[in-house]
Amino acid sequence: MNRYPVWKYAILVIALLVGVLYTLPNFFGEAPAVQVSSAKATIKVDTAVLQRVEEALKAAGVTADFVSLDGTSVRARFDTPDNQLKAKDAIQKALVPDAADPSYIVALNLISRSPTWLTALHAQPMYLGLDLRGGVHFMLQVDMQAALTKKAESYAGDLRSALRDKSIRHGGISRDGQSIDIKVRDEATRTATVNLITDQFPDLQTTITPDGAEFKIRASIKPEATRRVQEQALKQNITTLHNRINELGVAEPVIQQQGLDRIVVQLPGVQDTAKAKDILGRTATLEVRLVDEGTEARAAETGQGPVPFGSERYLDRNSLPVIVKKQVILTGENLTDAQPGFDGQTQEPTVNLTLDAKGARIFRDVTRENINKRMAIILFEKGKGEVVTAPVIRSEIGGGRVQISGRMTTMEANDTALLLRAGSLAAPMEIIEEFTIGPSLGADNIERGINSVVWGMLAIAVFMCVYYMLFGVFSSIALGVNVLMLIAVLSMLQATLTLPGIAAMALALGVAIDSNVLINERIREELRDGVAPQMAIHTGYERAWATIFDSNVTTLIAGLALLAFGSGPVRGFAVVHCIGILTSMFSAVLFSRGLVNLWYGGKKKLKSLSIGQIWKPEASGKSVAKPE
Amino acid sequence: MEFFRIKKDIPFMKHALVFNAISFITFALAVFFLFSRGLHLSVEFTGGTVMEVAYSQPAELAKVRETVTGLGYTDVQVQNFGTSRDVMIRLPVQKGVSSAQQSEQVIDALKAQDSGVTLRRTEFVGPQVGEELVHGGLMALAMVIVGIVIYLALRFEWKFGVAAIIANLHDVVIILGFFAFFQWEFSLSVLAAVLAVLGYSVNESVVIFDRIREAFRRYRKMTTAEVIDHAITSTMSRTIITHASTEAMVLSMLFFGGPSLHYFALALTIGILFGIYSSVFVAAAIAMWLGVKREDLVKSTRKDGDPNDPNAGATV
Numbered sequence: 001m002n003r004y005p006v007w008k009y010a011i012l013v014i015a016l017l018v019g020v021l022y023t024l025p026n027f028f029g030e031a032p033a034v035q036v037s038s039a040k041a042t043i044k045v046d047t048a049v050l051q052r053v054e055e056a057l058k059a060a061g062v063t064a065d066f067v068s069l070d071g072t073s074v075r076a077r078f079d080t081p082d083n084q085l086k087a088k089d090a091i092q093k094a095l096v097p098d099a100a101d102p103s104y105i106v107a108l109n110l111i112s113r114s115p116t117w118l119t120a121l122h123a124q125p126m127y128l129g130l131d132l133r134g135g136v137h138f139m140l141q142v143d144m145q146a147a148l149t150k151k152a153e154s155y156a157g158d159l160r161s162a163l164r165d166k167s168i169r170h171g172g173i174s175r176d177g178q179s180i181d182i183k184v185r186d187e188a189t190r191t192a193t194v195n196l197i198t199d200q201f202p203d204l205q206t207t208i209t210p211d212g213a214e215f216k217i218r219a220s221i222k223p224e225a226t227r228r229v230q231e232q233a234l235k236q237n238i239t240t241l242h243n244r245i246n247e248l249g250v251a252e253p254v255i256q257q258q259g260l261d262r263i264v265v266q267l268p269g270v271q272d273t274a275k276a277k278d279i280l281g282r283t284a285t286l287e288v289r290l291v292d293e294g295t296e297a298r299a300a301e302t303g304q305g306p307v308p309f310g311s312e313r314y315l316d317r318n319s320l321p322v323i324v325k326k327q328v329i330l331t332g333e334n335l336t337d338a339q340p341g342f343d344g345q346t347q348e349p350t351v352n353l354t355l356d357a358k359g360a361r362i363f364r365d366v367t368r369e370n371i372n373k374r375m376a377i378i379l380f381e382k383g384k385g386e387v388v389t390a391p392v393i394r395s396e397i398g399g400g401r402v403q404i405s406g407r408m409t410t411m412e413a414n415d416t417a418l419l420l421r422a423g424s425l426a427a428p429m430e431i432i433e434e435f436t437i438g439p440s441l442g443a444d445n446i447e448r449g450i451n452s453v454v455w456g457m458l459a460i461a462v463f464m465c466v467y468y469m470l471f472g473v474f475s476s477i478a479l480g481v482n483v484l485m486l487i488a489v490l491s492m493l494q495a496t497l498t499l500p501g502i503a504a505m506a507l508a509l510g511v512a513i514d515s516n517v518l519i520n521e522r523i524r525e526e527l528r529d530g531v532a533p534q535m536a537i538h539t540g541y542e543r544a545w546a547t548i549f550d551s552n553v554t555t556l557i558a559g560l561a562l563l564a565f566g567s568g569p570v571r572g573f574a575v576v577h578c579i580g581i582l583t584s585m586f587s588a589v590l591f592s593r594g595l596v597n598l599w600y601g602g603k604k605k606l607k608s609l610s611i612g613q614i615w616k617p618e619a620s621g622k623s624v625a626k627p628e
Numbered sequence: 629m630e631f632f633r634i635k636k637d638i639p640f641m642k643h644a645l646v647f648n649a650i651s652f653i654t655f656a657l658a659v660f661f662l663f664s665r666g667l668h669l670s671v672e673f674t675g676g677t678v679m680e681v682a683y684s685q686p687a688e689l690a691k692v693r694e695t696v697t698g699l700g701y702t703d704v705q706v707q708n709f710g711t712s713r714d715v716m717i718r719l720p721v722q723k724g725v726s727s728a729q730q731s732e733q734v735i736d737a738l739k740a741q742d743s744g745v746t747l748r749r750t751e752f753v754g755p756q757v758g759e760e761l762v763h764g765g766l767m768a769l770a771m772v773i774v775g776i777v778i779y780l781a782l783r784f785e786w787k788f789g790v791a792a793i794i795a796n797l798h799d800v801v802i803i804l805g806f807f808a809f810f811q812w813e814f815s816l817s818v819l820a821a822v823l824a825v826l827g828y829s830v831n832e833s834v835v836i837f838d839r840i841r842e843a844f845r846r847y848r849k850m851t852t853a854e855v856i857d858h859a860i861t862s863t864m865s866r867t868i869i870t871h872a873s874t875e876a877m878v879l880s881m882l883f884f885g886g887p888s889l890h891y892f893a894l895a896l897t898i899g900i901l902f903g904i905y906s907s908v909f910v911a912a913a914i915a916m917w918l919g920v921k922r923e924d925l926v927k928s929t930r931k932d933g934d935p936n937d938p939n940a941g942a943t944v
Binding site: 451513543 | 631
């Protein structure tokens with residue numbers, strides 16, 4: 001009765017092997033590495049970059065363990081930190097000729113030392129949380145109300161020009177909070193305006209209130225459009241943050257959306273919080289200025305003369321100089337949106353800008369006076385300006401809708417729109433949570449965590465072996481398997497391991513041993529009642545199972561509640577806690593039974609079990625247990 | 629080796645009243661301290677900034693305090709953290725000053741005073757996050773309670789569900805009472821520990837309830853009190869051994885885990901100790917007061933067969 005069919009043993013062995021395989025990477029430690037990633041949204045890291053890195057290393061005479069392209073970055077692993085630094089210098093020199101304007105980020109990093117065949121199986125070490133590896137964590141809250149106000153402002157501009165196009169005479173358009181008020185004088189105009197809004201602005205809904213003899217049409221953003229605006233605002237802020245964090249040269253930044261209006265930024269290994277915060281909070285500015293087209297400026301542009309007074313020299317993205325006037329026409333504040341698109345007539349790729357009311361007014365005046373002249377849009381980041389685009393003004397542009405076209409590929413249009421958008425955050429953000437953990441504290445935390453798990457486990461194992469003899473040994477092995485499975489599952493899921501997570505691991509082991517104690521006590525009890533050894537094992541496991549199941553379910557309920565409502569450290573605890581309960585059900589019941597079956601299952605005339613002394617209230621004649 | 633050599637069932641239920649009285653008094657004390665002293669909530673709940681700095685020599689707290697208050701902060705807490713060289717500084721939320729400025733300002737001032745100081749950790753939490761955490765914590769607690777009562781009601785009987793949850797909530801309140809009395813810092817990880825204890829000590833009640841159900845089936849002539857006594861006595865050995873094992877783990881966390889895990893382990897220690905008491909003595913007693921009967925448990929489980937049948941469970 002105490003025999004497992006072969007397939008059950010096979011499952012146990014396979015589970016054990018998989019467990020060992022995925023736990024392995026955690027033992028190899030980490031090796032120094034250099035990671036190359038893109039510093040600009042417009043530059044892609046591809047095999048060409050991989051080749052350049054390889055060539056640079058060869059030229060410098062540094063041999064890497066391997067150089068590989070991994071998603072969006074090239075990584076090279078080295079045997080010593082010395083080589084790592086040498087390689088970083090070499091790669092930096094080859095890939096980033098101008099340190100003030102890097103196209104690539106060359107960062108020092110640590111990657112797992114595990115052999116490539118393990119990595120090929122996607123067996124990676126556990127992902128350590130910031131409290132274990134050191135770094136900075138920020139939680140930013142996006143001001144969605146501001147994003148909606150900005151959107152309403154841009155709709156107001158659009159409405160104004162749409163009404164003008166249709167020659168509908170209105171008595172004024174104004175933005176009130178997040179809705180737009182349009183005054184109309186008579187019923188015909190009212191109907192025309194409402195029809196126009198329903199036709200051309202599917203995201204707006206209208207309500208009409210009579211205002212004396214006139215009507216007031218109030219257009220507000222529909223709820224589903226509101227949601228879309230918020231999603232876009234969040235996405236744009238994340239993109240902008242990405243661009244900025246790239247400057248910090250962090251190897252593996254985490255930038256994630258959390259909830260509807262929050263962004264979590266984690267920068268492992270970064271110690272300079274002041275700089276990180278400065279960069280996150282900075283708004284890159286966008287300026288629209290006129291290009292100086294005087295003869296002196298022309299000369300300066302080709303490098304034949306000094307830059308005229310009242311003008312400045314900037315480079316465009318192809319590094320060609322452009323002389324622009326110092327006077328600023330518009331700033332990024334007036335720009336509400338920038339999207340790539342196509343010209344309706346020529347099918348050329350375009351970049352479409354939307355300006356707010358004030359911007360639209362200024363823009364109309366400036367364009368009217370400067371037809372056939374050039375206008376430059378300059379993006380200032382890190383205190384340094386770059387001309388994103390410098391188109392020629394073809395006609396007066398009113399209504400705040402600006403289309404930039406001409407000699408652009410679709411790719412270029414996309415990039416330009418992205419750069420223009422990156423100039424400003426869609427909505428202001430505020431840091432609402434911040435943690436900094438020094439690297440020494442992280443290392444201390446790992447050591448303490450591991451120490452508590454190891455010592456606790458040793459104490460339990462020694463006690464179990466002494467108290468339950470061979471069954472204690474089985475229980476201890478099962479406990480070890482539990483740790484193995486737990487680490488393997490965590491490594492497979494790439495769940496983030498934090499200090500509370502290690503605590504949960506320790507606690508999970510404490511709880512897991514409960515199952516084995518229950519089983520062993522049950523078997524002893526059966527023996528005490530005079531049941532034959534084989535039968536005692538069978539019924540012991542059988543009866544204990546119901547109890548083990550019940551008690552694990554209640555613990556799991558608590559774990560799931562923590563997972564659902566907890567955040568930060570509580571979540572880290574809950575994940576490991578829940579997985580630990582599941583693996584303990586497997587190891588404590590199935591695995592220990594497998595060991596017992598393997599040892600005792602074949603013995604037909606079993607007289608006693610090595611489960612420690614069985615004491616009986618009254619010494620009855622039929623002793624089944626061997627005294628100690 | 630066998631620690632527990634109990635000849636006869638111990639008549640626990642005879643003294644049920646005494647146990648309940650003891651529980652009630654501890655419970656009342658805990659509630660009293662909770663209200664009179666309140667919990668010493670960590671910045672995670674209240675909002676504010678915590679900085680942990682390390683000095684090369686034992687730090688003079690008075691000097692550190694002076695430096696920080698010199699920057700215009702009121703209500704600053706400065707205390708040792710772990711060793712005498714590590715200092716923890718707690719600053720309240722200040723309107724108009726961003727978190728970035730706060731920690732920079734303080735560390736600069738401390739560096740000016742003693743260049744050997746290094747920043748180990750900072751933590752800033754805005755007040756809005758704190759409110760959410762309190763809300764999340766209470767939701768989690770409610771979900772645990774409802775979930776466990778429903779599960780136990782399905783598996784056993786509603787009386788057991790209610791008894792188990794009352795017994796274990798009383799543990800939770802007692803842990804909180806300890807934290808209030810000693811003014812230990814109540815942080816998010818302590819909250820996690822408290823909820824884990826809730827799940828863990830319900831375990832204990834489940835094991836005993838399981839035995840009660842079995843005993844009701846097996847010993848038809850016993851009264852309810854006798855059945856409960858028998859269940860408690862026969863699970864005694866496993867109760868003590870399991871808890872001792874878990875406690876060994878928790879103590880190892882308390883000793884080796886360092887200051888970050890200190891209060892977490894402390895909460896678990898208290899929780900486990902009181903967990904034994906409450907689930908053994910209180911839960912069963914409450915179930916008895918609620919009037920558990922044999923008919924509540926035995927009726928629907930006929931398919932298990934008669935446990936008195938010597939061939940029950942035997943398979944070939």
